[in-house]
Amino acid sequence: MNIKDYIEHVGRAARAASREVAAASTAAKNAALHAMAAEIRAGRDELIKANLRDVEQARSEGLDAAMIDRLTLTAKGVEAMAQGLEQVAALPDPVGEITELKRRPSGIQVGKMRVPLGVVGIIYEARPNVTADAAALCLKSGNAAILRGGKEALASNQAIAACVREGLAIAGLPESAVQVLETTDREAVGHLVAMPQFVDVIVPRGGKGLIERISREARVPVIKHLDGICHVYIDADADIDKAVRIADNAKTQRYGTCNTMETLLIDQAVATRVLPRLAKIYFDKGVELRGCEQAMALVPQIHAASEEDWATEYLAPILSVRLVDGLDSAIAHITKYGSQHTDAIVTENYSKALRFLREVDSSSVMVNASTRFADGFEYGLGAEIGISTDKFHARGPVGLEGLTSQKWIVLGNGEIRS
């Protein structure tokens, strides 16, 4: 079978299975998730053995240490994967939820019912645990899943897929409800994202290059996660202690995550009270600061920021710092240079807090909290399939609800339209 035929075969099977899982009871879906967890625990040694083959191959190909670290599955990692499946089983089932049922003058009752999207395609890179996570989220939300992992993790992913299939079979659900592609050929992705008849949405999880390629080629909707150029704005009316705590945490708690602050904006009125204090904390932790002229005048160790710095997601111990002339300037800077991911204001002023919440057009907007909270677990979604920086459909962390849609339902008693 050539690759195109193979992907179509997978797509057709997914479409058929999607109807069964959409109609499956909560009990059957949860039973499958628990059975998958049991299979993964029971298969721990084989999973680690398969993973070792991937890791050795990766070493022989000279992959870097960070990549190998993400790829490696330990006994602890296997247990975490099983627990992740059980956590999804414990989440409320979003499918079938009826809301906003209202009686209309015609006599009919009109409301909305939450329903699965259908078939979800997920394209991801090294981490093999995504295979179990994504399978669980798609199944619980009543969708069929087509998973395409990275080529470095092929053996690990196939071993996890076997546990997932076994769990589905034990619960009496179709095995093709979750299919892990057996090829990691680039061509396969091209076909997968261009089959609207079989795939309803694509979630790419990986680097910017992958996401841009998929957005370009896709003929189905894509839940995109592009840059995270996140800002903290310390307002003139900020509580300085909160401001220092939040600006420290937002930058230094982890450097490589998408919700890490990349630019700090400070109202000129409080800059002398807050910037030297913060600069000392950052320098002690080895963070390089790049600032505007006013910031450099206050703290001479700050390097000059270029225009490019304001638009850069460092994902590193580097922070750009700009003094601004009040809330409007701060919002204008965020609008111009931000990536609509996560932005926070630190202020005790009620009106400015509300204006920031409303006018900053980002997927997460915060008052007096660290940008690092922008995360499915922290938001109480239980798990996340990705973070969307789009405006259409879901914004920000996407959990079970983001993998569903709402249809209209009408409950009548013989009404006709006149």
Added chain:
Amino acid sequence: MNIKDYIEHVGRAARAASREVAAASTAAKNAALHAMAAEIRAGRDELIKANLRDVEQARSEGLDAAMIDRLTLTAKGVEAMAQGLEQVAALPDPVGEITELKRRPSGIQVGKMRVPLGVVGIIYEARPNVTADAAALCLKSGNAAILRGGKEALASNQAIAACVREGLAIAGLPESAVQVLETTDREAVGHLVAMPQFVDVIVPRGGKGLIERISREARVPVIKHLDGICHVYIDADADIDKAVRIADNAKTQRYGTCNTMETLLIDQAVATRVLPRLAKIYFDKGVELRGCEQAMALVPQIHAASEEDWATEYLAPILSVRLVDGLDSAIAHITKYGSQHTDAIVTENYSKALRFLREVDSSSVMVNASTRFADGFEYGLGAEIGISTDKFHARGPVGLEGLTSQKWIVLGNGEIRS
């Protein structure tokens, strides 16, 4: 200026205006809508004069009577347009609505805020009243709009646009919040749908050819409305009087609308009681019936249906009729031949009603009501910008809420992530 530069110029102005209308108060938006209505009423004679130019041009080009009817603006039509604007002003403002605010173990409160999509592009055909309707819905939902009407209605649309601009100016809102393209060149549409930096969503309102072309060329999300192959299934446990009333209304109340029934499915167990009665009603109203062999055996005047009939949206006094072997067969038929638009079951059986509601994957699913109710006004949306047959984002009639998205908001008190 060439067409590409012109469309980019319009797009840039729309993006800038979108920030202002997103932040505009409900009072300012409503003032603009009332001012537009007043301008339209005051400009009635000029509107009708401009429309007459379009109509004369259309006649000289030999457009058919139905097209000219849709194009023509009467004094009554002008008043209806003004009232439509006032009705949108009376709808609740969806922007800024905060829901689901919950406190998390970390101390932060997490919730969702409803926000505009940004810039909405609407591409439509003959009816000039769409210009006012679309402007109103986009403005009220806090979006900037770029409207591209049909070439037949160019003079009418420009005259309406002048009233809309004047209304915006009176309320102190930017005139480029609603821009009606001054060209109807096909090339303009190609550019409009491929500018993700300036346009957030495209709503095509028109024939299938237009929608398919736009879906193919678009680089931004499209709220698509494809076929309406709607079904009524009369179950074995149906109340026969309700069934006859609904099946009559769903087909014959209007033939040319997308929510009109195109295929009637009847459980074999009740076919003798319901089909001859219905056939008489249909024949009296001049509806041609095309059926399966069993249907033909019951009512000899029924013609044979071909495989193609089951997948046809007639938009005409033709109905296909099939006898089925219970609920599963009915759902299987709808899944195979339907267009996921609107489908209804007539039954008094509780479990079958719930199964139909859940398992039929259409944007509107009904129990004991006519498919003709699938409409923004009947659903209480106040107005609709279109009907979506997609699953992503909004399904079914799209009102103000479908032109918005939800972002996450976090209300903290100095919390940091540990």
